[in-house]
Amino acid sequence: MGYLREYYDNIIRLQENEWQFIAAHFTRRTFRKGETIIAAGAREEYLSFIESGMVRFFVPGEENDLTFHFSFHKEFTCAYDSFLTRMPSEYTLQALSNLTLWSISHSDLQKVYAQTQAGNYLGRFAAEQLFLAKSRRELSLLKYTAKERYLQLFTEQPHILRQVPLKYVASYIGITPQGLSRIRKQIS
Structure with a gap:
């Protein structure tokens, strides 16, 4: 979890007790290259931090898949709209390499938000970064x-x-x- 702590420390200085509380809610998950992390039609249960590897986001197609995003080492990843709305995802996340994630469930993230000020700040920061990336991508496709x-x-x-x-x-x-x-x- 060293990379996750480093990521957080670059954003906000965590008190040790806050870090211990937050870290206790993450679990390690691994996927092999090519394995599906979440399939279209399933509900996203986890917000995950990539310790190693990379993830492809795509809309499955009958003839061709439509790739629209990638996540890499030291980044957060998930089908974020599904995670937030608790509705099924309309796209698939796939491991493009062997992948190690540190994941927090939706319910555990709500506990972190409710019980730590740093958790709220970090959540807002992550959401803002996802919004900026999505906006840049949309503008690129349009312009x-x-x-x-x-x-x-x-x-x-x-x-x-x-x-x-x-x-x-x-x-x-x-x-x-x-x-x-x-x-x-x-x-x-």
């Missing part, structure tokens, strides 16, 4: 061409290009793998 979105990955999220298979990168920027191949040839 830029596929080529421009691909070039943005070089400057804003180069780790995606280094770690994620190209077929998922193509889906993420809204094109086919063949379209991505053409873009890559144009810029090389």
